[in-house]
Every structure is written in C-alpha cells, then in structure tokens.
Amino acid sequence: MKVKNRHFRTIRPDPDDKKNIQIIDQRHLPHRFIIEDLRTVDDFCTAIHDMHVRGAGLIGATAGFAMYCAVLSAPEEGFDYITASSQKLLQTRPTAKNLAWAVERQLREIAKGENRQDRINISFQTACDIADEDAEFCRKIGEHGLEIIKGISRKKKGEPVNILTHCNAGWLAFVDYGSATAPIYAAHHAGVKVHVWVDETRPWLQGARLTTWELAEEDVPHTLITDNTGGHLMQHGMVDMVIVGTDRTTFTGDVANKIGTYLKALAAYDNKIPFYVALPSSTFDWEIEDGIKEIPIEERSGDEINYVTGLTGENKLETVLVPTKNTRSVNYGFDVTPARLVTALITERGVVRAERKEILKMYPEKKSEK
Amino acid sequence: MKVKNRHFRTIRPDPDDKKNIQIIDQRHLPHRFIIEDLRTVDDFCTAIHDMHVRGAGLIGATAGFAMYCAVLSAPEEGFDYITASSQKLLQTRPTAKNLAWAVERQLREIAKGENRQDRINISFQTACDIADEDAEFCRKIGEHGLEIIKGISRKKKGEPVNILTHCNAGWLAFVDYGSATAPIYAAHHAGVKVHVWVDETRPWLQGARLTTWELAEEDVPHTLITDNTGGHLMQHGMVDMVIVGTDRTTFTGDVANKIGTYLKALAAYDNKIPFYVALPSSTFDWEIEDGIKEIPIEERSGDEINYVTGLTGENKLETVLVPTKNTRSVNYGFDVTPARLVTALITERGVVRAERKEILKMYPEKKSEK
DSSP, X not given: OEETTEEOOSEEEETTEEEEEEEEOGGXXXXXXXXXXXXXHXXXXXXXXXXXXXXXXXXXXXXXXXXXXXXXXXXXXXXXHHHHHHHHHHTTOSSOHHHHHHHHHHHHHHTXXXXXXXXXXXXXXXXXXXXXXXXXHHHHHHHHHHHHHHHHHHHTTTOOEEEEEOSOOSGXXXXXXXXXXXXXXXXXXXXXXXXXXXXXXTTTTHIIIIIHHHHHHTTOOEEEEOTTSHHHHHHTTOOSEEEEXXXXXXXXXXXXXXXXXXXXXXXXXXXXXXXXXXXXXXXXXXXXXXXXXHSOOOEEOTHHHHEEEEEOTTSOXXXXXXXXXXXXXXXXXXXXXXXXXXXXXXXXXXXXXXXXXXXXXXXXXXXXXO | OEETTEEOOSEEEETTEEEEEEEEOGGGTTTOOOEEEEOSHHHHHHHHHTTSSOSHHHHHHHHHHHHHHHHHHSOTTOHHHHHHHHHHHHTTOSSOHHHHHHHHHHHHHHTTOSSHHHHHHHHHHHHHHHHHHHHHHHHHHHHHHHHHHHHHHHHTTTOOEEEEEOSOOSGGGSSSSOSSHHHXXXXXXXXXXXEEEEEOOTTTTHIIIIIHHHHHHTTOOEEEEOTTSHHHHHHTTOOSEEEEOOSEEETTOOEEEETTHHHHHHHHHHTTOOEXXXXXXXXXXXSOSOHHHHSOOOEEOTXXXXXXXXXXXXXXXXXXXXXXXXXXXXXXXXXXXXXXXXXXXXXXXXXXXXXXXXXXXXXXHHHHHO
C-alpha cells in the first residue's frame, strides 16, 4: 500500500543484497518511518518478539525469511542449526498461528534440498512465495469483503458505511492490503463510501499508531476512539459492521485476536450488528476444537501497560509512566471470541459461517486430513 | 481515607478561612499530591469541567460548596447572580446527576434565607450537609456491599474474592469511602481477603492513575489491566464479581457510567458473573425512564484520547501525542448499561434489584411524587 504515495510492502529482500531482509520497524510509527535490516536469526527473533513487526500475516512472512536466514547461516550439514533456529522462532509469539505455519512449511521444503546451495535457493523461494501468497490472499479477502460492504451501502442508499475495527489487521499486519482492512481499501478504491471507527487498542495502541496512519496514507475517512467506546456507538446506530483480523482461528470457528475483541463481539451481538473476521487460510488452526480452552494466550510485560510512548511538544519521542512505579499490571495479548458471536469469516476463498462443517466444506483438503 | 496514613477528604472548607474551599487537584495524581484553593464560582466551574475534581459524589459536593461561594459573592439582593451561577454550574458536566441534585437542593434551601447573612449561613451548612451525607451514604454502601463479598468469600472458603472495577468510583470520586470501593474497603478492613482488577479506564486513565493509588494507600491487593482485558479474565474464572459506580441511574435501573462499563456488563452477563452498581440515592434520576435514549452523554475533547500524561525518566510530568497530530478522535464520556444486565444496585438503604418496582419500594417517598 501507499506511504507518501510510494508503494511499499512491510517486508522484502534488499534489492541490492538479498541476504539482507528489510522491514518497516513499526515501533516508531506513526512519528518515524524507519526501515530496519535483519541479517541474523537473532535479529529476526528480536524483531518478532519485540514487535518491530507484528500482525498475523507479517509474523508468518517474517518467519519465512527467518528460516531462509537460518539456512544461510547454517554450516554445510547444519540441520541441527536449522532445527534450533526454528525452535527459537516458535517461542517468540505463542498465540500467532501463522508463525508455526510458516516455519513448518519451510522445514518441509528445506528437507527436499539436495545440498546447501539447493536449500538456500529453496528457502529463499519459499519465503518469497509465503510473502506473495499472503499479499494475494489478502487481495482476495478484499474482493469478497467488498461485496458485503456494497450490500450495506445499497441499503443505506450510498450513505457512508460505518465499519468498526480493533487493533491493526491492516497492511502493516500482513505483507500488503491487510485482512480486516482489505475490504475497506477495496470499497474505498471502488468508490463505495466508508468511514472507519478505529479502536485505539491498548496497551500497544496499534489502532491509534498504525491503523490511523495507514488509513490516512490511503485517504480513507476514519475516527479514532478508545476501546471503551464501541458499545455506545453500536447502541446508537453508529456502527454498520465490525471487521477484525485474527491471530489464530480454530476450524470450529473460535477466533483468537487482540485482547478486547471478545467485548466488541458481545456488543455487536447485543445490538444485532454483523461481526466479521477476515483471515487468510494460513491463520486457521486445524487441530484445536475449543478455542477458549486450548489456544495459548501470550502474556507480555506489564510495562506495555504502565508506559506510553509518544511525541513531546519539542517533536521528541518520549516514554512516560502513567501509574506509580511499583504498580503491578498483567498484560494478556489476546482473547478468544466464541464462534457463536461471529457472523462469518472472510477468507481468500470466500465468506463462510464460523462453523466446523462449513469451514471444512470450504477447505475439503483439510477434511480428508481429519 | 488515608494518604500516607493521614486521613483526608476530597473537599473541605479551609479550617483557617472557611470562605476558601480546598480540593485535591486530581489531574496531578498519582505523581503529585496538590491541594487547590477554590474562591470564585469560576474557580469551581473550571475545577469541575476540567476535572480537577470528578466522580459522581464529589461533583455534587463541589457543586454544593460552589453554591455557597455564589451566595458569598452575590450582592445583597443578588438572586440573579445566584441563579446565573447555578446555570453556569449545571453546564459543566451534563451527564452527572449529583450536580443538578446538589444545585437544586441549595437553591431550595437558599430561598428560605431571610437576609444575606442568613443565606450565607444556610448555604454553608447545606454544603457541609451534602458532603457529610455523601460520606455517610458511602459508608453505608460499604456495609451493605460487605455482606455480598462475605458471601462469595465463604463460597471460596476464604480464598481472595476477585473484584473487577471500572473507572474510579473510589473515595476520590466522592467525599470519602467511595461507592464501588466502599464494600472493598469494608471487606479489607474486616479481614476478608479481596483482590481488585483495576481497569485503567481510557481515555482519562482514572483507574491507572487514581484507583491504583487509592488502593495502594490503603494496602488493598490489586492489579492494573487494560480495559480490553476483563472479558478474557471472566472467561477464565478469574473474576468473582464486578462493582462499578454510576453518574446517573434511572429509577428504572438503567446505569450511566464511564464509557466502557456496558462492555464489562455484557461480559459479566455472558459469563454468569454478578454485576453490581453502587450508588448513593443522590445519583438516581427520578424522571427519566429510558436511560439509553434519554440520558445526555457528555462529549469531551478528542485531545484526551490523543495525548497521554505521565512521568519521564527524569521525574518530570510530560504530555505526549500518540497518533499523528491531525488525527480526528471522538470522546464520549459515558455509556448506559441497560437494567437487564445489572444484578443489583447497592445503595445506602440496602441492595435492590435494578427494576422500577423494587427501586420505588426502597424509596417510597419518591413513589408518592410520581
């Protein structure tokens, strides 16, 4: 998508040196646009764990390139190094399904390599494929979601469709387009009027820092709100639909997403507002049946709650402490929205009810594995 | 309640000069404890509007003293000045019921005065009565709420009772004890083990800044969480009850409280966790039947969302901008939780179902007015 009218992806091999992988270091957005070079497996682990990159698809794509980096760094018969690197990567973010998916796909492909150079070529190609597929899947999610938005727009006789989203499931969370934002961008580019309510998304403020920035760069009308506000807006007819992303969705339709998503799903349900979850198939978990009981929920540092970073009057980035220094806080990264609250999933193959039978009908190749 | 082991109230006449009303300027908490002197009606209006003082009971008590100040400042036959002052006060915070309640009570009492000095004496006494009653009503709310907590504690065989609260309905929101916190303090002082989940409460962060500070000063175990977290905790059995305050509750049981309360009520209902609202009778609205349609919801400056204030590493208070400068945000201060989601109200007279008939049975003098 666009940054100052130039097209960018969130991750790419440096055109001048493909051993060097370039990312946008998202910790500094929206105030600084900084490209970071990743050259070692540890660079990649830090970038994922400390959220230089974040978001379902981008974590997967970054893990793909990290595995290429592991192959590059490994000695001739270095399977131990590659396996150890994959283990290290898997521990960086426990909830994200795309991470395991990308690492496992790379391990399967790398195993086919006949020698070191072959494995390097294969892992590079696989990393590029993962990134390209991610972008293409998001583009298709946009096409399918566009039809839903068009339907609401028709009912509203062309008045702006008010869409609420939580966290950032935008292009910054993927390689391009985003999941939740793909239908929004598709509608905006098709001339369908939309307006986005952006949940600021505490504690990391992905909505305030990333989603508003993305939407502004693409000229999509939007308004920032606190995470507390959505229920009130829904009670008063100011939200037509909710679209969120997901970090892991079970094949039974339970949706793990940024903490607070469940509260918005409850409010949408209480006010009869459709609640959609957009995801590429790489985010499905085909093993777990009960999302609330079984999806591991990442617990991050309480410092992410107690400290907030922003720009001072002197245009300097500063981090400030909100409660007193010794205040204990706990920071769960995600919650799970039960399938019963989800109107439908928007995937690259189309729109599907959040229900085991329907999901397996859309992905019959997974059905045969079960 | 205690500040560094000394007893404080949130508002009082200066013992050396009762024309001077002293408040704790809550904008600077928890990092600075600053007493502010209020001497003119405009001082009072600014203090209420700009949230030097905030919270249902304290807004009422401050309005009580503001009317005394209006009488003091008025010329001999200055009813116009007093009426104009009351109008100015009523516009500072539209949702808060206690504000109108205190102003109207003062106007009724002041009208009984026979001369200027008489009116000064009456309005001073009435302001003190409002403050004393507020403290006494909160103390009684604590007694009634304590029985509920004791019941849960018994079921848990003395394990800590986990109580979630939103915003600050603590002693800082009243004159003393608080509404939602009164049962918590009563339990803690009675030796019943409690642990409080404190919603940070964006945008003004009353939970992070005020509730954590209050609880720490009284040594009550607590943990700070983002507003997004409560649903997840409830899904996993980590919350035994919710207690919140309210800025206005209809006699039909609809509860206006800090924005986001409705989302917690939905989650409590979905997880079969009791959801209590604590209030003195001064917070009841005896006119309005439909809270969602009829209670006016204050809209405040979007700057409260875009900017966050805290302490820098150099121990300096600094305000930082989170999104980019031109980001539009809207800031609704309150939402309304429908009575159907409220387990019961805890008032100074006892615990009552959030229902017209039951509430009017508890306040029969209001029934006769209807």
